[in-house]
Amino acid sequence: MMLSDLSSDHEATGSSSHGGDIASYALSPLFLARAASATAPPQPEAARAAGAKRKRSQPGNPDPGAEVIALSPRTLVATNRFVCEICNKGFQRDQNLQLHRRGHNLPWKLRQRSLPSGAGSRQGDAAATPRKRVYVCPEPTCVHHDPARALGDLTGIKKHFSRKHGEKRWRCERCGKRYAVQSDWKAHVKGCGTREYCCDCGILFTRKDSLLTHRAFCDALAEESARLLAAAASNGSAITTTTNSSNGNGNGSSDLLFSSSFTAPLFLPLPNPPPPAAGAQQNPNAFYFLHQEQQQQLAPFLQPRMVQPSPYLDLHADAAAIATAGGGGIVADTAVSFGLAPDGSVALRGGHRRLTRDFLGVDGGGHQVEELQLPLYATAAAAAVPRAASCATDLTRQCLGERLPPVNETWSHNF
Amino acid sequence: MDEDFSSSSSSRQHFHSHGAAVQPPTSSVATAPTPPLSTSSTAAGAAHALFEPADLSFPPDLNLDFSSPASSSGGGAASSAAVGGGGGGRWASQLLLECARAVAARDSQRVQQLMWMLNELASPYGDVEQKLASYFLQGLFARLTASGPRTLRTLAAASDRNTSFDSTRRTALRFQELSPWSSFGHVAANGAILESFLEAAAASSEPQRFHILDLSNTFCTQWPTLLEALATRSADDTPHLSITTVVSAAPSAPTAAVQRVMREIGQRMEKFARLMGVPFSFRAVHHAGDLAELDLDALDLRDGGATTAVAVNCVNSLRGVVPGGARRRDAFTSSLRRLDPRVVTVVEEEADLVASDPDASEEGGDTEAAFLKVFGEGLRFFSAYMDSLEESFPKTSNERLALERGAGRAIVDLVSCPASESMERRETAAAWARRMRSAGFSPVAFSEDVADDVRSLLRRYREGWSMRDACLDDSAAGAGVFLAWKEQPLVWASAWRP
Numbered sequence: 065m066m067l068s069d070l071s072s073d074h075e076a077t078g079s080s081s082h083g084g085d086i087a088s089y090a091l092s093p094l095f096l097a098r099a100a101s102a103t104a105p106p107q108p109e110a111a112r113a114a115g116a117k118r119k120r121s122q123p124g125n126p127d128p129g130a131e132v133i134a135l136s137p138r139t140l141v142a143t144n145r146f147v148c149e150i151c152n153k154g155f156q157r158d159q160n161l162q163l164h165r166r167g168h169n170l171p172w173k174l175r176q177r178s179l180p181s182g183a184g185s186r187q188g189d190a191a192a193t194p195r196k197r198v199y200v201c202p203e204p205t206c207v208h209h210d211p212a213r214a215l216g217d218l219t220g221i222k223k224h225f226s227r228k229h230g231e232k233r234w235r236c237e238r239c240g241k242r243y244a245v246q247s248d249w250k251a252h253v254k255g256c257g258t259r260e261y262c263c264d265c266g267i268l269f270t271r272k273d274s275l276l277t278h279r280a281f282c283d284a285l286a287e288e289s290a291r292l293l294a295a296a297a298s299n300g301s302a303i304t305t306t307t308n309s310s311n312g313n314g315n316g317s318s319d320l321l322f323s324s325s326f327t328a329p330l331f332l333p334l335p336n337p338p339p340p341a342a343g344a345q346q347n348p349n350a351f352y353f354l355h356q357e358q359q360q361q362l363a364p365f366l367q368p369r370m371v372q373p374s375p376y377l378d379l380h381a382d383a384a385a386i387a388t389a390g391g392g393g394i395v396a397d398t399a400v401s402f403g404l405a406p407d408g409s410v411a412l413r414g415g416h417r418r419l420t421r422d423f424l425g426v427d428g429g430g431h432q433v434e435e436l437q438l439p440l441y442a443t444a445a446a447a448a449v450p451r452a453a454s455c456a457t458d459l460t461r462q463c464l465g466e467r468l469p470p471v472n473e474t475w476s477h478n479f
Numbered sequence: 480m481d482e483d484f485s486s487s488s489s490s491r492q493h494f495h496s497h498g499a500a501v502q503p504p505t506s507s508v509a510t511a512p513t514p515p516l517s518t519s520s521t522a523a524g525a526a527h528a529l530f531e532p533a534d535l536s537f538p539p540d541l542n543l544d545f546s547s548p549a550s551s552s553g554g555g556a557a558s559s560a561a562v563g564g565g566g567g568g569r570w571a572s573q574l575l576l577e578c579a580r581a582v583a584a585r586d587s588q589r590v591q592q593l594m595w596m597l598n599e600l601a602s603p604y605g606d607v608e609q610k611l612a613s614y615f616l617q618g619l620f621a622r623l624t625a626s627g628p629r630t631l632r633t634l635a636a637a638s639d640r641n642t643s644f645d646s647t648r649r650t651a652l653r654f655q656e657l658s659p660w661s662s663f664g665h666v667a668a669n670g671a672i673l674e675s676f677l678e679a680a681a682a683s684s685e686p687q688r689f690h691i692l693d694l695s696n697t698f699c700t701q702w703p704t705l706l707e708a709l710a711t712r713s714a715d716d717t718p719h720l721s722i723t724t725v726v727s728a729a730p731s732a733p734t735a736a737v738q739r740v741m742r743e744i745g746q747r748m749e750k751f752a753r754l755m756g757v758p759f760s761f762r763a764v765h766h767a768g769d770l771a772e773l774d775l776d777a778l779d780l781r782d783g784g785a786t787t788a789v790a791v792n793c794v795n796s797l798r799g800v801v802p803g804g805a806r807r808r809d810a811f812t813s814s815l816r817r818l819d820p821r822v823v824t825v826v827e828e829e830a831d832l833v834a835s836d837p838d839a840s841e842e843g844g845d846t847e848a849a850f851l852k853v854f855g856e857g858l859r860f861f862s863a864y865m866d867s868l869e870e871s872f873p874k875t876s877n878e879r880l881a882l883e884r885g886a887g888r889a890i891v892d893l894v895s896c897p898a899s900e901s902m903e904r905r906e907t908a909a910a911w912a913r914r915m916r917s918a919g920f921s922p923v924a925f926s927e928d929v930a931d932d933v934r935s936l937l938r939r940y941r942e943g944w945s946m947r948d949a950c951l952d953d954s955a956a957g958a959g960v961f962l963a964w965k966e967q968p969l970v971w972a973s974a975w976r977p
Contacts, residue, residue, distance in 0.1 A: 235931060236935075237935065237938075238935065238938070238939075239935060240928075240931050240932045240934075240935035240936075242928065242931075271939060273662075273704050274652075274655075274656055276703045276704050276707050277652060277655065277700055277703045277704065278652060279703065279751065279754075280702070280703035280706075280747055280748060280751040281648050281652070281700075281703075281744070281747050281751075282747075
């Protein structure tokens with residue numbers, strides 16, 4: 065499309081000697097015309113309604129007065145478009161090329177965005193005070209093709225285009241996951257394999273698929289869902305009833321959980337088997353997650369559909385609370401999702417995350433056939449849990465006393 | 480289960496110590512109505528059941544090498560090491576083959592000698608050679624005493640007593656964690672199924688429903704990863720998935736326990752799908768006996784609607800169709816074709832265990848030549864299987880024992896039960912490919928992504944496993960991929976489309 069090519073040239077030729085100024089001047093009427101049509105008031109609330117999945121606010125709700133730029137796919141994917149004429153070295157950004165030109169003793173000019181305060185004195189060279197630029201995605205089926213949902217950052221639109229509509233050329237050796245953007249890939253490779261996946265029952269896995277398969281059949285899952293169903297059935301008011309059944313700590317804390325007070329979570333992570341490294345981090349992380357409204361599911365690595373499969377979230381969650389899968393993250397998650405559940409399944413999904421799994425693991429820990437995990441498990445049990453949890457575990461021990469022998473039995477079979 | 484076996488072995492030891500003078504009570508077993516033995520001339524003269532001390536001398540023509548274990552270089556995987564010093568360390572294969580030959584030749588004296596020797600050396604708790612000796616000896620013994628089906632039932636009942644959801648889950652998951660034997664097929668099949676479903680979804684604008692007909696024996700351990708992939712791949716509108724799992728009761732597999740297990744599995748799968756946010760429904764169908772008798776149309780795979788994309792997943796199940804007259808296996812594949820699925824994934828174990836002409840009359844499967852062929856091939860296959868188990872699992876492992884016993888039941892089935900009732904008669908990939916083609920399917924190559932996934936899967940396991948494409952010169956003609964253990968292809972995975 066000619067317009068986009070023009071606009072790309074506008075971006076590219078900023079450094080040429082005829083000066084971007086002239087080009088921008090000539091183009092400005094076109095831009096104005098374009099932008100005018102695009103400045104129909106964007107409806108951020110419409111966008112939110114469309115996303116009815118309780119995602120956090122959609123990216124791309126631009127300033128209504130912004131200048132909309134549509135770049136061609138070729139432009140978006142091109143790397144190193146700024147080429148030094150002397151040595152043919154390519155650069156991603158014009159600025160970088162300019163700095164490089166200094167080395168060749170060539171004339172160089174750094175284009176700067178005019179500051180708002182300085183704009184008044186330099187009315188002549190840009191169309192107006194340089195307007196904020198937003199970018200639309202050239203892919204017609206994409207949500208960001210609509211100028212009302214344009215993205216505000218050039219790098220952002222480039223990455224978006226590659227990720228969503230591009231070919232995934234980078235692949236992780238360890239797990240085979242594919243990425244279109246190299247930086248995403250690098251970030252993943254750094255963390256892949258070093259990250260441990262933790263099931264609610266306390267067993268740690270190095271591989272995601274092992275976790276998934278285990279999780280599907282884990283006793284922890286079955287019990288939690290059963291309990292949650294029971295709780296849901298007796299509905300909201302049951303929140304305060306502390307049905308301290310023989311499952312002891314389990315129910316108690318889950319009911320605390322369902323009470324909407326966010327202070328409850330503070331207690332909740334504790335009965336959980338704190339992953340070896342993160343024991344002390346429980347509380348800070350609980351707060352961290354409390355602040356996030358729409359939380360993705362427990363294991364950041366499990367991405368249920370309600371979450372945008374956005375790499376941002378991934379990295380975020382991974383960095384923050386990798387190992388606290390069993391801990392803080394769930395808490396707020398559960399609390400929020402239970403309240404906001406648009407449909408039953410979400411509530412269930414949220415609530416299963418249980419903290420009630422005492423570290424002895426109702427069944428989950430009983431058969432420690434995973435010899436790998438055995439030492440970890442032992443330390444988790446030993447390092448167990450501070451404060452309030454200790455009584456919880458004693459209670460659990462009493463109540464579940466009869467279930468302890470299986471642990472020993474299994475060990476004796478194995479050794 | 481082991482009772483039958485151990486009582487016979489102890490009786491043999493009695494034979495040895497008491498010499499000629501004593502008539503052990505179980506002697507009748509050895510001379511039981513087995514035509515081959517009773518017609519032997521050498522035994523006819525003496526008291527049939529007794530072992531003369533002279534008979535127990537070390538057979539001079541055997542030159543066994545007990546030196547190094549199976550990892551010796553010269554042996555390779557073939558167990559057809561000739562008498563007189565074949566591959567080092569593979570004494571079990573040599574002895575067993577010799578014994579099988581003697582059984583086929585109806586040479587009862589030699590049979591007794593060899594079986595005595597094997598009995599001395601065998602143990603289900605020893606190293607790979609000892610285990611092989613033990614399980615194959617059990618099979619041979621059952622054959623000689625014509626008690627194959629009975630032995631199998633006893634073993635199955637014993638295993639049934641010990642089976643629970645917990646033990647099954649533990650065994651299956653541990654196996655997948657330590658060996659790519661089953662996960663190989665799962666990953667490849669899931670990849671092919673997912674891609675074909677997503678292709679279907681992209682092609683049509685209306686919401687898709689997917690239905691998977693799962694004919695497998697791996698207790699749905701394949702599906703959690705597929706569910707997760709489905710949930711993450713299509714973030715906004717996850718299509719509805721139904722899975723109908725058909726569990727066929729093999730004579731060698733416990734049945735009542737399996738029903739309990741499947742019930743539990745069904746519940747967990749449903750919960751897991753809720754967790755993943757995938758609309759899901761699950762159904763387990765227990766089918767007694769031969770899969771060929773399963774009425775596929777009655778399963779209502781389309782949920783009454785026409786826009787359901789159907790996939791058929793056959794993992795270790797095609798061999799459950801009893802080979803025999805009337806071209807049953809071909810008929811089965813044709814009935815699969817009639818379902819008009821989008822994709823059929825076939826995962827089978829690579830071994831040529833059908834008799835020479837599986838489509839001929841049923842008696843053809845029981846001739847001596849057929850027996851020898853099946854025996855030899857079974858020996859090769861199960862040696863590799865046990866070897867891989869040995870190397871993957873830790874020294875003492877309940878799970879491995881359970882898997883080995885399962886293999887033992889399959890061995891008894893192969894060696895002593897008639898082919899017309901056997902559900903363990905594997906075929907080679909080439910043979911299955913031929914059947915699929917003749918049923919109207921054409922192979923779908925696994926995409927690069929899926930191949931990469933499989934390769935990275937293999938990298939997570941120990942050394943020794945490799946992946947190989949089916950080459951064009953095999954008559955599998957380029958369909959599917961093989962999982963190989965020490966260069967020997969053992970598991971074959973392929974995808975087919977009408």
